[in-house]
Amino acid sequence: MHGVQMCAGGKKAPLLGLSRRHYVVRMSEQQTPTVSPLIQSLLPDATVEEQLEAQQNFREFLAVAYRMHLRLQAEKEASRDKKTEGDTVNDAPTV
Numbered sequence: 878m879h880g881v882q883m884c885a886g887g888k889k890a891p892l893l894g895l896s897r898r899h900y901v902v903r904m905s906e907q908q909t910p911t912v913s914p915l916i917q918s919l920l921p922d923a924t925v926e927e928q929l930e931a932q933q934n935f936r937e938f939l940a941v942a943y944r945m946h947l948r949l950q951a952e953k954e955a956s957r958d959k960k961t962e963g964d965t966v967n968d969a970p971t972v
Contacts, residue, residue, distance in 0.1 A: 912932055
């Protein structure tokens with residue numbers, strides 16, 4: 878798939894310009910998982926485990942939304958190309 882890579886556990890994630898090696902190095906530097914300030918502000922009374930789970934769910938949601946965006950852009954481009962091809966045929970003079 879274009880713009881998607883396979884992650885651990887067979888999950889797919891969008892490519893955001895970081896190589897897998899860069900990601901692995903960054904994750905190894907980060908010993909304990911940290912919770913995003915956004916998640917902390919949205920779920921202040923949740924436990925750290927719940928916040929981490931919410932953060933993972935949010936990331937997966939964003940990955941799906943990004944793939945939907947890519948798909949819609951590709952379909953839009955394909956229909957634009959198809960329409961352009963059709964216009965040139967229809968504009969040809971008939972004898």
